[in-house]
Amino acid sequence: MNETAEERSAGADNLPDNLPDDVPDDVPDDVPDDLPDDLMDKVVRLCRHRGFIFPSAEIYGGFRSTYDYGPLGVNMLRNVKEAWWRSMVQLRDDVVGLDAAILGPPAVWEASGHLATFTDPLVDCRNCHERWRADKIDGVCPNCGSSDLTEAREFHLMFKTHAGPVEDEGHVAYLRPETAQGMFTNFANVLGTTRKKPPFGIAQVGKSFRNEITPQNFVFRTREFEQMEMEYFVSPAESQQWFEYWVEQRMAWYLDLGIPPERLRLRHHDPDELSHYSRGTADVEFLFPWGWDELEGIANRGDYDLTAHATASGESLDYFDPQTNERYTPHVIEPAAGATRTMMAFLLAAYSEDEIGGEARTVLRLHWRLAPYQVAVLPLSKKDTLEPTARRVLGLLQPHFMCDHDVTQSIGRRYRRQDEIGTPWCVTIDFDSLEDDAVTVRDRDSTEQVRVPIDGLLAELRRRTGSE
Numbered sequence: 001m002n003e004t005a006e007e008r009s010a011g012a013d014n015l016p017d018n019l020p021d022d023v024p025d026d027v028p029d030d031v032p033d034d035l036p037d038d039l040m041d042k043v044v045r046l047c048r049h050r051g052f053i054f055p056s057a058e059i060y061g062g063f064r065s066t067y068d069y070g071p072l073g074v075n076m077l078r079n080v081k082e083a084w085w086r087s088m089v090q091l092r093d094d095v096v097g098l099d100a101a102i103l104g105p106p107a108v109w110e111a112s113g114h115l116a117t118f119t120d121p122l123v124d125c126r127n128c129h130e131r132w133r134a135d136k137i138d139g140v141c142p143n144c145g146s147s148d149l150t151e152a153r154e155f156h157l158m159f160k161t162h163a164g165p166v167e168d169e170g171h172v173a174y175l176r177p178e179t180a181q182g183m184f185t186n187f188a189n190v191l192g193t194t195r196k197k198p199p200f201g202i203a204q205v206g207k208s209f210r211n212e213i214t215p216q217n218f219v220f221r222t223r224e225f226e227q228m229e230m231e232y233f234v235s236p237a238e239s240q241q242w243f244e245y246w247v248e249q250r251m252a253w254y255l256d257l258g259i260p261p262e263r264l265r266l267r268h269h270d271p272d273e274l275s276h277y278s279r280g281t282a283d284v285e286f287l288f289p290w291g292w293d294e295l296e297g298i299a300n301r302g303d304y305d306l307t308a309h310a311t312a313s314g315e316s317l318d319y320f321d322p323q324t325n326e327r328y329t330p331h332v333i334e335p336a337a338g339a340t341r342t343m344m345a346f347l348l349a350a351y352s353e354d355e356i357g358g359e360a361r362t363v364l365r366l367h368w369r370l371a372p373y374q375v376a377v378l379p380l381s382k383k384d385t386l387e388p389t390a391r392r393v394l395g396l397l398q399p400h401f402m403c404d405h406d407v408t409q410s411i412g413r414r415y416r417r418q419d420e421i422g423t424p425w426c427v428t429i430d431f432d433s434l435e436d437d438a439v440t441v442r443d444r445d446s447t448e449q450v451r452v453p454i455d456g457l458l459a460e461l462r463r464r465t466g467s468e
């Protein structure tokens with residue numbers, strides 16, 4: 001299926017000008033040479049233009065640093081979360097899932113320490129009046145360069161609201177700033193209703209809310225975001241070994257899904273950097289266009305959380321081991337990742353520009369598990385004669401893959417469009433298909449095309465995913 005030069009360059013047309021105002025202009029020196037200088041800008045534009053991520057409430061001028069996930073973005077975000085769930089829950093027999101409430105009573109957040117300590121140090125620039133997180137700026141205003149900053153004061157990050165019609169102190173509720181506390185408050189429920197015993201984990205994926213002082217860098221830091229967290233409960237003697245195990249597992253997850261090793265690193269926290277509850281923390285960091293930054297924190301939280309909730313609630317959160325006759329408060333290893341932030345890292349890592357037959361193209365080299373569509377079904381012409389076969393192919397593939405079906409524009413433009421949104425395989429139905437009952441499968445990365453009988457198509461695509 002040949003395409004014209006014009007069709008090849010059609011991918012980046014009509015890009016919008018109204019980009020979010022929090023995209024950084026500077027690209028630091030340590031970004032590898034083969035990445036486009038304006039990578040961040042290009043990915044943000046692609047997200048907006050192709051329907052991955054829209055500024056929220058855009059028709060009203062947007063709502064700062066709040067985003068909506070469009071038809072492609074919602075597929076991809078679901079895939080990121082699904083890939084995490086598959087690795088953390090489905091492929092294991094020692095981790096179970098949970099979906100806890102987002103709204104919570106003050107008692108939970110008092111016991112967890114969040115009401116007292118979940119703050120960031122805020123400073124104002126006396127010159128330009130911008131506000132910053134003191135721990136992120138080295139004493140100089142990133143906006144105007146002035147070092148005339150106010151004293152840092154602690155700013156509380158939790159969103160407070162009222163449950164019910166009365167807005168008094170007795171009705172205060174909080175939106176959770178992390179999913180983790182649901183696992184601790186349900187520890188006894190899970191222990192009592194499953195046959196799990198330490199070492200075992202409880203996993204949760206869901207929204208969290210933080211009233212960030214400086215939300216920035218597109219969906220890297222937003223006030224509403226999604227997390228993927230797991231609390232792994234172990235005997236105290238085994239906590240260090242499980243900490244090391246989870247650090248290794250989590251690094252492997254990113255690499256398996258296509259993050260290049262040179263753009264991923266592990267950073268152990270110095271002792272003076274550790275949170276009050278932590279006995280050891282390592283961050284998984286990705287090389288973003290502005291430098292290395294966190295994707296996930298893996299912490300050895302000791303028995304801090306279960307002890308705090310047991311003390312505050314008066315319920316025992318110990319585990320009694322009938323084999324050793326030992327009673328102990330389990331220690332917790334927590335891999336805590338951001339789904340929305342990780343999706344952004346996968347997009348940045350996948351973005352590339354190459355040349356096919358001397359013509360430039362934009363391609364998202366996403367792992368097939370993460371791509372918004374795995375397969376695009378493309379009848380060569382809009383003519384009705386090809387439609388029944390296209391429908392039959394769709395019916396065959398849809399139960400197994402997320403499929404796009406596109407009949408408009410020339411085949412070259414349609415390939416280009418699918419490359420740009422990361423679809424690994426295009427299946428083209430042409431007039432020969434009516435004779436030989438076969439289709440052409442085109443590979444996104446190599447652009448290689450092979451003829452495959454329709455009755456062997458599913459097996460061929462499964463073979464390509466590595467799951468025959």
Ligand code: ATP
Binds near residue numbers: 212219222224340
């Ligand atoms: P930071 O230091 O960047 O504020 P943190 O160390 O407080 O983050 P954690 O509390 O460890 O973050 O949260 C676990 C993960 O949740 C982070 O690694 C990140 O991927 C994600 N996350 C945290 N805050 C945000 C946010 N405001 N927007 C998007 N993702 C976030």
